[in-house]
Amino acid sequence: LARVVSIINLKGGVGKTTSVINIAARVAELGLRVLIIDIDSQGNCATGLGIDKSKVENTTKTLVLNPEKAMSCRYSTDIENLHIVIGDGRLISLEQEIMADLGRENYLADSLESLLPHYDLVLIDTPPNLNLLSINALSASDGVLIPVQTEYFALEGLAMLTNSIKEVRKRINPRLGVDGIFLTMHAPTILNNQVAGLLREHFWEHLVEPPIRRNIKLAEASSHGQPITVFAPKSNGGEDYAALAENLVARWAIV
């Protein structure tokens, strides 16, 4: 059965979507079957993989409300072994629709059940806020991955996030672990190195190397609708995400 992992950080713009796309692509390249689920209404995962959202009929909203349709919510990508369930603006109204339901936190976990046998890894991209859909993602997950930009504001939200994860583990999903914290958009500046030092000191047991260096090729890849493994595998971004993904696979011990 697939391991389900949410990539989450309440701070905006730290590289959650970029990480989901590029870790998933590298793990798929290694021959493992990967499914991305985008629960962010911005739906950037589809864009970053070159998929036209307006042509897609079933989305994450379909998956959450209709578990029997789960298999037909998956779309293939240009990457072998990599499928995606696409997020879009329809997710905005979903939260209000299920807010009063019994077991509202477990919709996604229930819908995922029929998909897990078909994959080795499920990666969930989340929005920069802890809404009911993010809680659904945490409730359905075995672990979380936390990308942290090596800047000051990004440090601030980390304590709030780890408290929220503990809360979800206590009240909804006892198996939820922290699979790793990794550094993103890291440049060799004094500030970035200072913050990296602080993170290594406080979170050393969770830190997964290497840091993802700031690299314009990663932003360019997204604008071309390709993961970095296809667009520029030999770039800094390509090499960093390949090494990170391989370290994660070893941690997950997926064989």
Place this chain on the structure above:
Amino acid sequence: LARVVSIINLKGGVGKTTSVINIAARVAELGLRVLIIDIDSQGNCATGLGIDKSKVENTTKTLVLNPEKAMSCRYSTDIENLHIVIGDGRLISLEQEIMADLGRENYLADSLESLLPHYDLVLIDTPPNLNLLSINALSASDGVLIPVQTEYFALEGLAMLTNSIKEVRKRINPRLGVDGIFLTMHAPTILNNQVAGLLREHFWEHLVEPPIRRNIKLAEASSHGQPITVFAPKSNGGEDYAALAENLVARWAIV
């Protein structure tokens, strides 16, 4: 009476907080009385201005729920003419507390009334999602400012945002205008220039110059708890935000 302006973009990490702090600081330096209101539970505005949130008693939550305490929710900063109402984790529960109330969208507008005579400009920092507090900000505002990072993912959310603004204007606040769209984290790369070109083409009537160039001094300033006007006024970031703020003051014709 003060002009109330919300800085908003549903995309995370595009420079909303950095812009609130640095525009406010420059406008205050010009002698105008400015109030920042932080409705983002991350509370990065206080950090970026060197204020220790744990020592603060009244916050934005206090302001929203107790209009009679409005005057004592303001805190001074190291910048003359610049005050702030501080956001923090207590805002997370606020949304649920007022969700079922009559006129729930107008709490902030009602609380601000007694403060407006004391200021020329009120800038509201918002979180990267359209929650009830963001709606409160839009309902209380005369205009919005939209920072846009010159990258592909940032383009995507823009259409959704302008639709939401139109919706708020139609159903809650007819006076809500778009005071400006400006470019942030702009580097002289092919990608950034391409996206800037697209933005100039589609939004030329709203675009306020100059673009804010990517400049590590802006991130460093925040880690020192100072606006760029104090930390490094002669840096690219200092000059860009000074020019942008002056162009905005001219647009707002605040005298």
